[in-house]
Amino acid sequence: MTVVQRLDIMKDVALALEYLHHGYSIPIIHCDEKPSNILLDDDMVAHVADFGIARLIGGGDSMTETMTLATVGYMAPEFGMEGSVSTRGEVYSFCIVLLETFTKRKPTDEMFVGEMDLKQWIADSLFLDAAIGEVMGADILGTEEDGDFMSRRDCLSSIMRLALACSAALPGERINMKDAAITLTKIKTKYLKDCGGANS
Incomplete structure (x- = not known):
């Protein structure tokens, strides 16, 4: 799967979560965002599935509490410790899926x-340029002999920085899904421009 295909999948997920959080007067929190709850259709369009433990919350970024726990590793710290559900907590889960x-x-x-x-x-x-190759792997990052290696590395670094901005320890320091979706779109646009529109 190419970098662009992965970006498109995560952009679809971001737009779905943005709609759930901001597209209606009462935000809907999925509460169990993870790869197995993202389905791909024949056109590789991603769809968020399994709303079995979803919650409706009050306006804005207010929180609600639940005794139902999401999947370990994907839930935000405040969800695991306090059962606090919020749109910012779901942004954290999105970040883990993105990573x-x-x-x-x-x-x-x-x-x-x-x-x-x-x-x-x-x-x-991100602090060690050489280490990003170990994190991504040659099948995603490619090699320095590739014509668009630098563009791909810059793109992947931007994605990782976005993921870290989505996963700050404190909920109030995380960006929202609207900003995450916009940022992913910008990253893809810049990448395609930098590598001449190649679908790599």
Whole structure:
């Protein structure tokens, strides 16, 4: 699967969550955002599925509480500790799915122990240019001999920075789904422009 295909899938998911959060007077929180709840149709368009534990909440970014827990690794810290559900908590879950889509590492991977988790692994790699190759893998990042290697690396770094902005420890510091969807669109547009429109 190419970088553009992965971007398109995550953009579809972002737009679906944006609609749930901002498209109606009462925000709808999916509460269990994870890869197995994202279905692809014949045209590779992503659809968010399984609303079995979804919640309606009051206006804006207000919270509600639930005893139903989402999947370990994908739920926001405040959801796991307090049962607090909010649009910002769902942004966190989206970020984890975004990271998994591009790194192919689950948040529960056995390599993540102690203080090291998927987010920290990504944050560390962004400070070391060489490490981003280890995070992404050659099948996604490619090699330096590729004509659009630098464009792809810049694109993937932007995606990782977006994911980290979606997963701040405090809910109020996370961006919302509307901004996440806009940012993904901008990243894709810039990438296609930088690599001459190639679907890579």
